[in-house]
Amino acid sequence: MEKKKLQKGEYGYLKKRQHTQILKVLIMAIIIIGILVTGIIIYKTKNNILTVLAILVVLPAAKMLVNCIMLCRYKATGQEEYEKISAYEDRNKICYDMVLCAKDKIFNVKLMTVSKKDVLIYTEDKLNNKEEIEKYIASFVRVNGHSIHVKIINDKNMLYKHLEHGKLPEEDISQLLENLLILHI
Numbered sequence: 576m577e578k579k580k581l582q583k584g585e586y587g588y589l590k591k592r593q594h595t596q597i598l599k600v601l602i603m604a605i606i607i608i609g610i611l612v613t614g615i616i617i618y619k620t621k622n623n624i625l626t627v628l629a630i631l632v633v634l635p636a637a638k639m640l641v642n643c644i645m646l647c648r649y650k651a652t653g654q655e656e657y658e659k660i661s662a663y664e665d666r667n668k669i670c671y672d673m674v675l676c677a678k679d680k681i682f683n684v685k686l687m688t689v690s691k692k693d694v695l696i697y698t699e700d701k702l703n704n705k706e707e708i709e710k711y712i713a714s715f716v717r718v719n720g721h722s723i724h725v726k727i728i729n730d731k732n733m734l735y736k737h738l739e740h741g742k743l744p745e746e747d748i749s750q751l752l753e754n755l756l757i758l759h760i
Contacts (some may be wrong), residue, residue, distance in 0.1 A: 584670030584687070586661070590651040596643040603636035649674055649683035650699075660686060663738040680708060688737065696727045697734045 581588040607629050614625025651672045652660075660669065668689040675684050675696070686697040694712070702708060709725040716723050728734060 584673055586652065586657050586671040589646070589649060589672035589674070593643075593646045593651075596639065596646050599639050600636065600643050603632070603639055607632050607636060645681075646674070652685050656685075660738065667738055669738075675712070680704075682708075686734065692723050694723050694725045695734070695737050696725065697731075698727060698729065701729070702727065 581591050610625050610629040610632065611621075614623045614629070615621055617623070617625070649672075657671065660671075663669065670687040670689075671685070673684040673687060675682055680702065682698055682700040682702065684696050684698050688695045694716075696712075705727045709727055713723055713725045
């Protein structure tokens with residue numbers, strides 16, 4: 576049976592990505608230690624070309640570590656919450672567990688729904704400048720000839736009310752939204 580690769584916005588993507596990044600960092604650490612130990616064993620000193628190589632390998636490993644730290648700051652949607660929300664997928668285009676980047680703020684989006692010309696973003700992050708971020712996100716889509724209304728909420732009751740009355744988009748702007756809004760980490 577072939578495993579399906581999770582796409583950004585699908586349930587479980589964030590958790591899978593976090594595990595992948597942690598694994599990459601651990602593998603890089605093992606490689607660096609292996610190069611250092613090999614150099615010391617072969618040359619009987621730490622002053623050798625393999626030490627220089629290990630130092631150079633630290634640079635990409637540090638970049639992976641930063642990505643890992645950034646991803647691990649965010650919590651993925653739980654299974655129970657997913658099961659409740661997935662019941663509304665027939666009326667709503669729903670994206671889960673995303674990390675969005677606005678001008679000066681990176682935040683965790685537990686859920687984003689696209690219905691007709693509205694985008695509702697549910698986050699548990701406390702945002703001071705919601706209106707500014709809403710306008711900024713809407714401007715991404717406006718550049719590509721679409722006009723949408725963006726609303727960021729923290730209230731679960733409001734989220735369920737929106738999901739209850741949601742309608743699928745008339746045109747498929749969901750792929751456009753996913754490409755524009757999802758931070759590539």
